[in-house]
Amino acid sequence: MWAMRDKGATDARRQGQREIMDRLAGKIVERRLATPAILFLESIKPLSFLGNQALIFFQPIVQSIVNFKSYDEIAGILEDRENLEYLLTKIEALEGAQSALAREEKARRRLEKRSPKTLKDGGDE
Numbered sequence: 001m002w003a004m005r006d007k008g009a010t011d012a013r014r015q016g017q018r019e020i021m022d023r024l025a026g027k028i029v030e031r032r033l034a035t036p037a038i039l040f041l042e043s044i045k046p047l048s049f050l051g052n053q054a055l056i057f058f059q060p061i062v063q064s065i066v067n068f069k070s071y072d073e074i075a076g077i078l079e080d081r082e083n084l085e086y087l088l089t090k091i092e093a094l095e096g097a098q099s100a101l102a103r104e105e106k107a108r109r110r111l112e113k114r115s116p117k118t119l120k121d122g123g124d125e
Helices: 007-030 034-065 071-079 081-114
Strands: none
Touching (some): 034 071, 071 081
8 A cells, every 4th residue: 555665765865855955055155146946945945746647647748748857856846845855055155155265355455455565676665
């Protein structure tokens, strides 16, 4: 009656999903869309299973138009709310790291502006 799940296959599937979510989070942060993405993901989190079912329903239509290699993986990701939570935390972590690098770069530029400039001709004053 109940399907027996192989733990190794489940772990491998979850690892594949995490890799997809890591790439997606990286692209979102790279394009500076972290805030809208977080807002969107937080708002659809209660409806994630419904989104999964919609993807499964429209799969034949979508794949007849465009061939996505990871379409089934994306549908599987939406099936579990923990995956959305992982994606949210990954986006937030990457955004935080990018913001810290931007602050350090800004501080470095500010220090370079304030530091005395060396003489180009090498003379003493």
